[in-house]
Amino acid sequence: MAKFILKRILISVIILLFVMFCIYALMYSLPHSFVESKARDLAMKPGNIKTFAELLTEMKSRYGLDRGLFGGYLIYLRNFFTGNFGDSWYYTIPVTQEFHKTVWNSFLLGVISFIAELLIAIPLGVLAARKQYSKTDYAVTVVSLIGISLPTFFTAALLKLIFSMKLGWFELGGMHNARLVEGVTPAFTYFMDSVAHFFLPALTLIIVSIGGLMRYTRTNMLEVLNADYIRTARAKGVSERKVIYKHAFRNTMIPLVTMLGGSLPGLFSGALITETLFSIEGIGFASYNAMVNGDIPFTMFYLTFMAILTLLGNLMSDICYALVDPRVRLE
Amino acid sequence: MSTKIRFDKDIDNKPAVSADVDHGAVNTEKEDNINLGLVQQGSDVSEEMKLDDARRVKAVSPGLLVVKRFFRNKLAMVGLGVLVVLFLFCFLGAAIYPYSQSQTFTTYKTIQVDYAFGKINEDYVKYVTPQSQAGRTLQNMMNSYIATMKAEGLSEMAVTDTSSGLQYKVVRLKDEIYSLALDDTVHVATLAQSAAVGTYTANKMELNLYLNSADSALSDALTADWNAKGKKVASVSVAYGGNTYTLRSNKIVCTYPELTEIAAARQEGVTDAMVAEARTHLGDEFAVDGVTYRVSAYTEGVEKGYYLDVPRNDVALYSTTLSFDRYDLSKEVPTAFRLDALAALGGFDEADDATHAFVSEGVNYTIRPDGDAYIVAAKTGAETVDYMSLSAYSIRRYTGEDTISVATKRAFRVEMDAMSDAGKTEGNVTVRMESLDEDGNYIYDENGVLQFDDEEFYVKTEQKGFGQQFVFRNKQAKLVADIYAKPSKNHILGLDSNAMDVLARIMYGGRISLMIGFIVVFIEIILGSIMGGISGYFGGIIDNIIMRIVDIFYCIPTMPILIILGAMFNTLKLDNMLRVVYMMMVLGFLGWPGIARLVRGQILSLREQDYMIAAEASGLTAKRKIAKHLIPNVIPQLIVQATMGLGGVILTESTLSFLGLGVKFPMATWGQIINSVSSINDMQTYTYIWIPVGALICLAVIAFNFVGDGLRDAFDPKMSR
Numbered sequence A: 001m002a003k004f005i006l007k008r009i010l011i012s013v014i015i016l017l018f019v020m021f022c023i024y025a026l027m028y029s030l031p032h033s034f035v036e037s038k039a040r041d042l043a044m045k046p047g048n049i050k051t052f053a054e055l056l057t058e059m060k061s062r063y064g065l066d067r068g069l070f071g072g073y074l075i076y077l078r079n080f081f082t083g084n085f086g087d088s089w090y091y092t093i094p095v096t097q098e099f100h101k102t103v104w105n106s107f108l109l110g111v112i113s114f115i116a117e118l119l120i121a122i123p124l125g126v127l128a129a130r131k132q133y134s135k136t137d138y139a140v141t142v143v144s145l146i147g148i149s150l151p152t153f154f155t156a157a158l159l160k161l162i163f164s165m166k167l168g169w170f171e172l173g174g175m176h177n178a179r180l181v182e183g184v185t186p187a188f189t190y191f192m193d194s195v196a197h198f199f200l201p202a203l204t205l206i207i208v209s210i211g212g213l214m215r216y217t218r219t220n221m222l223e224v225l226n227a228d229y230i231r232t233a234r235a236k237g238v239s240e241r242k243v244i245y246k247h248a249f250r251n252t253m254i255p256l257v258t259m260l261g262g263s264l265p266g267l268f269s270g271a272l273i274t275e276t277l278f279s280i281e282g283i284g285f286a287s288y289n290a291m292v293n294g295d296i297p298f299t300m301f302y303l304t305f306m307a308i309l310t311l312l313g314n315l316m317s318d319i320c321y322a323l324v325d326p327r328v329r330l331e
Numbered sequence B: 001m002s003t004k005i006r007f008d009k010d011i012d013n014k015p016a017v018s019a020d021v022d023h024g025a026v027n028t029e030k031e032d033n034i035n036l037g038l039v040q041q042g043s044d045v046s047e048e049m050k051l052d053d054a055r056r057v058k059a060v061s062p063g064l065l066v067v068k069r070f071f072r073n074k075l076a077m078v079g080l081g082v083l084v085v086l087f088l089f090c091f092l093g094a095a096i097y098p099y100s101q102s103q104t105f106t107t108y109k110t111i112q113v114d115y116a117f118g119k120i121n122e123d124y125v126k127y128v129t130p131q132s133q134a135g136r137t138l139q140n141m142m143n144s145y146i147a148t149m150k151a152e153g154l155s156e157m158a159v160t161d162t163s164s165g166l167q168y169k170v171v172r173l174k175d176e177i178y179s180l181a182l183d184d185t186v187h188v189a190t191l192a193q194s195a196a197v198g199t200y201t202a203n204k205m206e207l208n209l210y211l212n213s214a215d216s217a218l219s220d221a222l223t224a225d226w227n228a229k230g231k232k233v234a235s236v237s238v239a240y241g242g243n244t245y246t247l248r249s250n251k252i253v254c255t256y257p258e259l260t261e262i263a264a265a266r267q268e269g270v271t272d273a274m275v276a277e278a279r280t281h282l283g284d285e286f287a288v289d290g291v292t293y294r295v296s297a298y299t300e301g302v303e304k305g306y307y308l309d310v311p312r313n314d315v316a317l318y319s320t321t322l323s324f325d326r327y328d329l330s331k332e333v334p335t336a337f338r339l340d341a342l343a344a345l346g347g348f349d350e351a352d353d354a355t356h357a358f359v360s361e362g363v364n365y366t367i368r369p370d371g372d373a374y375i376v377a378a379k380t381g382a383e384t385v386d387y388m389s390l391s392a393y394s395i396r397r398y399t400g401e402d403t404i405s406v407a408t409k410r411a412f413r414v415e416m417d418a419m420s421d422a423g424k425t426e427g428n429v430t431v432r433m434e435s436l437d438e439d440g441n442y443i444y445d446e447n448g449v450l451q452f453d454d455e456e457f458y459v460k461t462e463q464k465g466f467g468q469q470f471v472f473r474n475k476q477a478k479l480v481a482d483i484y485a486k487p488s489k490n491h492i493l494g495l496d497s498n499a500m501d502v503l504a505r506i507m508y509g510g511r512i513s514l515m516i517g518f519i520v521v522f523i524e525i526i527l528g529s530i531m532g533g534i535s536g537y538f539g540g541i542i543d544n545i546i547m548r549i550v551d552i553f554y555c556i557p558t559m560p561i562l563i564i565l566g567a568m569f570n571t572l573k574l575d576n577m578l579r580v581v582y583m584m585m586v587l588g589f590l591g592w593p594g595i596a597r598l599v600r601g602q603i604l605s606l607r608e609q610d611y612m613i614a615a616e617a618s619g620l621t622a623k624r625k626i627a628k629h630l631i632p633n634v635i636p637q638l639i640v641q642a643t644m645g646l647g648g649v650i651l652t653e654s655t656l657s658f659l660g661l662g663v664k665f666p667m668a669t670w671g672q673i674i675n676s677v678s679s680i681n682d683m684q685t686y687t688y689i690w691i692p693v694g695a696l697i698c699l700a701v702i703a704f705n706f707v708g709d710g711l712r713d714a715f716d717p718k719m720s721r
Helices: A002-028 A032-044 A052-062 A069-081 A095-130 A135-149 A152-166 A187-225 A228-236 A240-263 A272-278 A283-292 A296-324 B002-013 B027-041 B054-059 B062-072 B074-096 B136-152 B216-235 B272-280 B335-346 B406-422 B502-538 B540-555 B558-572 B576-607 B610-617 B622-658 B670-675 B680-685 B687-715
Strands: B106-120 B125-128 B156-160 B167-172 B177-182 B184-201 B206-209 B237-240 B243-248 B251-261 B285-288 B291-300 B303-312 B315-320 B323-326 B356-360 B363-370 B373-380 B383-391 B393-397 B426-434 B452-464 B467-481
Touching: A002 A069, A002 A296, A002 B540, A032 A052, A095 A135, A095 A187, A095 A240, A095 A272, A095 A283, A095 A296, A135 A187, A135 B074, A135 B622, A135 B687, A152 A187, A152 A272, A152 B622, A152 B670, A152 B680, A152 B687, A187 A240, A187 A272, A228 A240, A240 A296, A272 A283, A272 B558, A283 A296, A283 B558, A296 B540, A296 B558, B062 B074, B062 B687, B074 B502, B074 B687, B106 B406, B106 B452, B125 B136, B125 B335, B136 B156, B136 B167, B136 B177, B136 B315, B177 B335, B184 B272, B184 B291, B206 B216, B216 B237, B216 B243, B251 B303, B272 B285, B272 B291, B272 B303, B315 B335, B323 B393, B323 B406, B335 B356, B335 B363, B335 B383, B363 B383, B383 B406, B393 B406, B406 B426, B406 B452, B406 B467, B502 B540, B502 B576, B502 B622, B502 B670, B502 B687, B540 B576, B558 B576, B558 B622, B576 B622, B610 B622, B622 B670, B622 B687, B670 B687, B680 B687
Parallel strands: none
Antiparallel strands: B106 B393, B106 B467, B125 B315, B156 B167, B167 B177, B177 B315, B184 B206, B184 B251, B184 B303, B237 B243, B243 B251, B285 B291, B291 B303, B323 B383, B356 B363, B363 B373, B373 B383, B426 B452, B452 B467
8 A cells, every 4th residue: 555655656746747847848938028028017016126137137047947948947846846936926925925825715615615515416416326317317417417517607607696786695706894804803793704705606616516526426326226236235125225325325435535535635726717706815816816917936836736736636536546445456 | 228128018019010100209119110110121010020030139230229329318319409509500690690790880879968168258358459559568468457457446547568658548348348548649730830841961062851841942942042151051041932941050940930730740530620720729629529639839959839639549459258159150250340349339338228339341230238248230221130149158069169059058158147156066957949960960951940959958067277167968869889788679689898799799709619619629539539549559658658648738737727828818919810729729738638548448448359359360450450440439439528528618718718818809709708798797787798698608518518428328328327
């Protein structure tokens, strides 16, 4: 097991190096004028004491843009692994600081919607599989397909229109009401304000991602239900309840847990579109602003962070698979 | 399994199915009939068939089975129907729909427009008379003189023109009119006792007579006499014609026996009678025709006599706050008329007379007061026509033109007064006035008669410079871009922010969105199946390398990269078509790893199958094995993947375009259309634009997913939907 994990980690690191190279190559091949115009913008920012030429040289050497692709990449790697991520051009604070500020909001949003998804999607998926070809099954299938097909921005817009504008139940966007101050406002009021702000983004996330999980659960449950040992169990006269929840569901859990384990690191990655649409100050919104405004340091950090999360997700799903299914041997 | 059992049962139950098929029956039954039809072709109808009859098994080819299974799937059929409609809508619909995606529409809209502005004149405007000799400085000082006079309550003030030294007088004729007039006396005639008439230089013996007394006889007489006397001439006088000519230091002084008028000095307008009158009033004054003349003695060196003086008070200019408003807007106001009218008005005292007559350029005019204003009427023959209105209000069209009728102006004036008195900043006035068309011109009926209409004006005061200005706004029908028009018969989904037909844009946008989807998926499939095929077929180290590449591509986050590129394209202001091409390439290039994995997995399992061993044994080339035996067997999965992928690509593209990072205006895609109303306010107001588009995106993606799902089930019944 340990050997397997170690091997996977090693491969992951190598892949990460390549991914980072791709990201760096992308940034490197951005048109030259882009960095220049960035330096010009920066030179004009209030509080700046450096000249344009100084800034340009500094920026170029900082990201090794004057070194050629590979030389520059090595510098970038060195900076990265020594934890030197530089200052964000857009936020004008160190990248890590902005990251710390935002990542927990993303995590909160991610966890809330993730748990809600599990609680809704798995039972419905199981139900649909149990009553295959029934009306319930069709309903679940259609709903999940609609969920998959709904564009995030459209869902968000619809929810905003209905729940914020027409009904006025929840907030349109942002994190907190500006009039409320943490610590000063009564804790309950503050909490309810947070709920009003977080509800719609969470709902959006749930709607657009619930379909996939529902279908996945259903498909796997169906597969298990068609397996011979279920027929055997039924033939033995085991109660349907027991068949479903003891025999079938447990086996369905294997792929489910694998998938869910793999998506755990994703909770930190933030929801790029949803956060942006609802102005939730999470890592997704922060990086969206950074990307749109050509903030290379933050963008590079974010892309690398995403790559690491993906690799971590793969690793975790492998490990989960091995942990959950005792039949799997990793040697 | 269950479907198959049902199928068999049906055959057993209905051994002789014939033409009287129930077409209303559900899909399954219909297909069974088709199936049976096929069976019947190759067999005797009456013959009973066994379950394992070889002919039965042959009857349904695998391909047909797939089609059958697909058509049996209700959801897939719904999806397919939606897709067909969608494609017809986007590709055929756009061709037959009357509007194009970039056609803008205009409409007449009644909007409040600034119609006129009015001002109560505070400043005095100068009208300078042609005979004026007043210097510029004096003219320009006029307003300050008037201010001083107002402040001190003077009705007259003496001023001096510094440029000529002449005395002037500023006179208040009315509150609205001040005049600047000469206040000096002028010699109009001279009655001389003695006068210098010429010079004589004794040593040169040169005689020079001033022109006005040039008389050759006199000249000859004097010359003859004085030349003879040589240098002693000084003390000698010569008598000639009753006058005595004396030489005083070279000057010839003529002494008249009695007061004699010097004819050359007489000014215009002086008659002999007046001169005769003057002789009787030496050192005194007399009056002729109301003009006071003064006769005063003068001594200037050797010259002595009496001047006939007349006081001159020519008006140099009028300063007035009155504006001239013409009744007949086609005629210009001559300057001479303005001056005459001002002069006449200055002499018009409403307390004494109801009207006041004056003549200007041969036309008779009368002035009568009209509230704060005065009306000048022209008399032509027996007719009296109102010609001009003078008031302290200047009201002009907002363009600066003076095309407002006097009646309308009067109504405006009244409202302006009322507002000023009440200290209000807003007001309303309804005027029955000439109807205007959309260009602000008068409307005439077919007989050329002006059309009148009640116009409601909304008045607002506005600070302009140091003064206050009244703005009159009315509702005018203007041709404007019909933006955000509500859905109507002509435009089923209304118009967008650029006054373009939303439905047309949806059609054209659908084309682009679908086309992007197809091209991207095509790139993905090509790249993915090549890489996956190579990887799966060759295995070993190549497989390993390719799979690691796939891993790397999996880790590159697609959306952020697209956002970065979109932002960069925005900065570079890249051409729209190029953007689309780049976007498709990037999407395709980042999307192939999934396909590659699928193909590789499939090929790995196919490779182990018996028929591949057979192919190997028969010595087929690798190329042929891949192309003929492996790829065709992967195609079902590819089709499923492609169909599902299409929806995904459409989603990605519309999200990007919605964020303004994908396809940009003027090119339409579904996301771009929603982007045009993405602000909170627009979103709430213009739901008829974005909800149909959003629903359409949804519908398209759902349809692709339904069809993809159906295809997967059809290809691989084990997966059971």
